[in-house]
Amino acid sequence: MSAIRYDPRALAAQTLASVVGGKSLRAAFAEVSTRLDDVRDRALLAALLYEGARWWLRFEVALDGMLERPLRERDGDIRALLVLGLVQLEILRMPVHAAVAATVEAARALRKPAFAGLVNALLRRWLREREMRNTELDRDAVTRTSHPRWLIDAIAVDWPEQAEAILAANNVPAPLWLRVNRRRIARADFAAQMAAAGMACRVPEAVPDALVLDSSLDVTSAPGYAQGLFSVQDGAAQQASTLLDLRAGQRVLDACAAPGGKSAHILETADVELxxxxxxARRLPRLRENMRRLGLSAAVHAGDAADPGGWWDQRPFDRILIDAPCSATGIIRRQPDVKLHRRAADIxxxxxxxxxxxxxxWPLLARGGRLVYATCSVLEDENARQTEVLLARHSDARPVAPTLPWHVAGTGAQNLPGESDMDGFFYAIVDKGN
Ligand SMILES: C[S@@+](CC[C@H](N)C(=O)[O-])C[C@H]1O[C@@H](n2cnc3c(N)ncnc32)[C@H](O)[C@@H]1O
Structure with missing residues (x-):
């Protein structure tokens, strides 16, 4: 087994380099975190990776301003290690000597001892010049907020008054929201169990099945996980089942269902045929596993929702949820790699x-039925504009304002990242006339 497996900084540098190269942060973290036995090392790895991705666009510019010669492409791990050195000093506020010494050591663990001197010299130079360099980085919006220019501009167009607050909220880690499985336990009883296990939760009044923890947690170790007492789901995502206005016996379609968070909540809420x-199809085993753990059941299909011929049995649905694939610009605080991977051209x-x-x-919805359209985007093109077009095309489509204390966005409602501690999320409701 190589030394790198035991050095969280070296592992973080290699992994962050792969994330910058296009790999999903969540998948990369899941893949490598099991290599560290110590829970503190795993927590450090998570902090380095998530803050490294969050602040990459600021500190890679800082680095380029200090490197006398650019690093070679094959030294992407050293580049990431240097960024992580700055992240430890500026964001994680680690004790200076320990952070510098451990980062230098990580260059050796990466089997690149020739870079140990450079790492040491560069981090010490940063410490001497940090004030001047931070001031310089704060002059431009890209390095001040660590967001790509296209996204800063797009947010400024769609949310001129809230733009600064959105960018700031995206840089703050999100709390952990749980959804209590009301079929198995009452929320108050589960909150009491958590408190007894030393994991006290907040009980948000406005979200009926939710609990909030300020610190992150390995959920599989919380009481009742294996018994299906709860799931992890942001408070904004938990609004879907309320907005669907579910009744027993309804036929419900969750058209973009994997990994099954909203499907499970629908089934926890009402006795419907889902x-x-x-x-x-690769995302469906996890959906099935979630259903099993929570004691729920649904008809699960792999298929293109936009091509119903392949999977629809010709019986209309009373409720349709479209939790559409989107830019994920509302969940950057949870998935900071969205800032690195998403391009303007994707929208x-x-x-x-x-x-x-x-x-x-739309044609699959029964008369008198309800369609709920949702995204975790903050961009109008993916949100209000989509349902506007639907409403313009179908004379039997009637908008219903979601009863949420959120921003009005066309006929829908928008939560912006961090508001009420929740993710950025959009919902629109369209009912079909009788
Ligand atoms: C935002 S995620 C859904 C999250 C899920 N509703 C939950 O709460 O756990 C969007 C999903 O849409 C799926 N998807 C994308 N295009 C699709 C299509 N044409 N038909 C069906 N599913 C699609 C993706 O595979 C992805 O799993």
Missing amino acids: TALDSD PGLAAAQARLLDAL
């Missing part, structure tokens, strides 16, 4: 896919 569909393609889903699924 079809859970997703076009990505028209996503908007076209969302329009296809709405167009194809």
